[in-house]
Amino acid sequence: MSSNDPSLLEKRLSAFVDSEVSDAERQDVEALLASDPKARSLHEDIKRGSQTGKRILDEMLKEPVPLNLVRGIRNAPLPRKAVRLPGPERSMSAFRPSLLQTMSVSLIMLVLGGTAGYMIGARPHMSSPDLLASPASQQRDWLDDIVSHYRLYSRQQNRLTEIGADHPADILEWLTTGTGVTFRIPDLSQSQLTFIGARMIAADNTPTGLLFYRRTSGDNDGDIIALSFSRGRPEHAKPVEDIRLDTGLVTWSTPIATYVLVGPSSAADLDDIAAKAAGLI
Numbered sequence: 001m002s003s004n005d006p007s008l009l010e011k012r013l014s015a016f017v018d019s020e021v022s023d024a025e026r027q028d029v030e031a032l033l034a035s036d037p038k039a040r041s042l043h044e045d046i047k048r049g050s051q052t053g054k055r056i057l058d059e060m061l062k063e064p065v066p067l068n069l070v071r072g073i074r075n076a077p078l079p080r081k082a083v084r085l086p087g088p089e090r091s092m093s094a095f096r097p098s099l100l101q102t103m104s105v106s107l108i109m110l111v112l113g114g115t116a117g118y119m120i121g122a123r124p125h126m127s128s129p130d131l132l133a134s135p136a137s138q139q140r141d142w143l144d145d146i147v148s149h150y151r152l153y154s155r156q157q158n159r160l161t162e163i164g165a166d167h168p169a170d171i172l173e174w175l176t177t178g179t180g181v182t183f184r185i186p187d188l189s190q191s192q193l194t195f196i197g198a199r200m201i202a203a204d205n206t207p208t209g210l211l212f213y214r215r216t217s218g219d220n221d222g223d224i225i226a227l228s229f230s231r232g233r234p235e236h237a238k239p240v241e242d243i244r245l246d247t248g249l250v251t252w253s254t255p256i257a258t259y260v261l262v263g264p265s266s267a268a269d270l271d272d273i274a275a276k277a278a279g280l281i
Contacts, residue, residue, distance in 0.1 A: 228262065
């Protein structure tokens, strides 16, 4: 193969740089590089271009993907299946980009990636809806901890409490010492609720007592209602109602403690139960 043919030489050297040659071809190219200064110079140019293109592509892969592109991919309709008719076989020739083509494509992709990165960086409030939730969900607070514990233990009827209702003195001593809140176990039988026991949890790293009750009659027979209490957080004295993860909450405070009544969001009498518990605890 004559070295006076630049196009053919460039293809051979490009394949050599990409390790896409046979052992015999590799030996021929190595012999050519050893004896032909022009071939060595062109080989160095192709190798530098390949390394530069790979480095640029690696940097582009680190750029964030535009939100519109993500949505477009997710919402794109499935392609219709095409029927391919038999046709004459064609010989396939491997495409090997030249040094100029490699550099041109790399520069175009670099410009596109930089533009996309700038647009996303200039609009930080835009983010993927599947990766970031609403601002309220990002600001997790101590009420979320109480809801999480309630949902966990209310589904484990056999392990709902740590101390059962048949040991009220132990419950009073344990939770008073652990939380620092003096309390009484409210009798909520007028609301068709039976006390079944207690446990201690941590809400926002604060020891919190949980008193569990089971509804014994009515449309919501079997529902679990919990009354929690902990020191501090005197944000408001009047009861405040809220719903989180299909769980109803009624919160109120005194100068020394904060109380939360927790139950299913379907329970329409949580505010009445909270009012009775506030006067008894």
